[in-house]
Ligand SMILES: Nc1ncnc2c1ncn2[C@@H]1O[C@H](COP(=O)(O)OP(=O)(O)OP(=O)(O)O)[C@@H](O)[C@H]1O
């Protein structure tokens with residue numbers, strides 16, 4: 001049996017994770033915090049994007065005028081090269097490199113996600129979250145983005161939504177700048193100008209931006225939904241992946257889940273306890289479709305290994 005078929009035989013990371021945990025029990029936990037709209041700071045009105053000129057044939061008084069469909073703008077930020085050496089050093093997938101166990105794991109994950117997004121009415125938004133720090137959210141978000149960016153007809157926007165500890169641009173060797181929180185807090189900041197295009201043409205990055213004391217309230221505001229729609233309107237090929245802070249340590253991830261179609265809950269087999277998983281899953285109630293993503297790491301003499309699962313109690 002070759003390496004590829006043995007991965008297939010084990011099922012995807014999601015399937016294996018779901019087998020391991022009583023996920024339905026976990027979802028019966030606590031609900032995501034509801035933000036009272038009267039507690040919100042005043043949110044400035046959104047400046048609507050300039051309307052595209054309507055061809056004369058489609059003018060309002062024409063009986064044949066079709067409904068106007070907004071189309072998200074192209075990114076206007078500069079293109080920066082992704083640092084391939086940094087990618088390799090951190091153990092990320094490398095574009096154009098040979099097939100590895102890890103690249104196959106992410107390929108299976110991406111196929112699962114793409115088929116689910118096709119039927120999900122909440123748009124192409126995936127939140128990567130986990131109970132605690134160090135469980136591999138950023139690692140999985142970056143790898144998933146790199147894997148999805150290899151799709152021929154997709155455009156991936158990787159959003160650093162860990163406002164307290166942003167790190168995605170640095171991990172990819174990109175110079176960071178204004179980002180999501182700046183666009184949320186200041187209507188004069190156009191979100192598309194904050195997007196960093198990379199030399200992988202189908203992969204762009206939105207930095208976290210300047211942290212505010214009202215991160216969660218901004219995220220819970222109607223403006224967030226408007227801005228996110230503005231990124232994808234009329235662009236079904238665009239997929240947004242959010243990296244986030246730990247669910248049990250900060251509130252933004254639970255609120256972001258309400259904007260996402262799928263919440264990938266990263267479980268690190270050698271670290272995440274079932275009670276933490278249950279609490280974390282409870283925070284995601286009522287929002288996105290929740291999927292477990294098994295991330296287990298073993299450091300051995302052969303170096304890092306991805307995707308190894310050790311059943312509870314099994315010696316490593
Ligand atoms: N499957 C994996 N294989 C190899 N290294 C991994 C794997 N998953 C995570 N790591 C490494 O473990 C460390 C912690 O991972 P990561 O930063 O992605 O966690 P996190 O959940 O984003 O943590 P935080 O909430 O603090 O941001 C990193 O050094 C990362 O490179």
Ligand SMILES: [Mg+2]
Pocket residue numbers: 137138139162243244
């Ligand atoms: Mg992280």
